[in-house]
Amino acid sequence: MSQQISSPPQPNSLETVVSKQVSKQRQLSWTVASNLFVSFKYAWAGITYAFQTQRNFRIHVSVCALAIGLSVFLHLKPVEVAIIAVTSGLVLALELLNTAVESVVDLTVEQRYHELAKIAKDTAAGAVLVSALVAVLVAAMLILPPLFELILSSL
Numbered sequence: 001m002s003q004q005i006s007s008p009p010q011p012n013s014l015e016t017v018v019s020k021q022v023s024k025q026r027q028l029s030w031t032v033a034s035n036l037f038v039s040f041k042y043a044w045a046g047i048t049y050a051f052q053t054q055r056n057f058r059i060h061v062s063v064c065a066l067a068i069g070l071s072v073f074l075h076l077k078p079v080e081v082a083i084i085a086v087t088s089g090l091v092l093a094l095e096l097l098n099t100a101v102e103s104v105v106d107l108t109v110e111q112r113y114h115e116l117a118k119i120a121k122d123t124a125a126g127a128v129l130v131s132a133l134v135a136v137l138v139a140a141m142l143i144l145p146p147l148f149e150l151i152l153s154s155l
Helices: 013-029 036-053 055-073 078-109 115-154
Strands: none
Touching: 036 055, 036 078, 055 078, 055 115, 078 115
């Protein structure tokens, strides 16, 4: 009986090409933003994308502007305006992260339903909802008393 010696399996040519492309993309990912200005440009592109495509982001931006505008109009203390700005900024940041999570999940599941994809998207949306509710509560506590005072004094 002769023993046949086989060579190790050769990777499929498609696997080799894909592997080289992934390796090249990983190398490029470290060099794409060559300076700070380019990094800001990419960040602004993300904000612009969210504003143009995400209804909820536009709503949050509008409510944030309204809250800060009312804060200034009502002459709230600088620390109160800052608290409203920080909580509003958190909502906007979480909405951007929610958009990113949804995009990555959609990319990976490719138009198919998957329970884990649903969980990822739902929990990211839940994080935005929690932050928005907290921001509304904070803004109401700081804005409503002087607003009511202004309304009652004008009657």
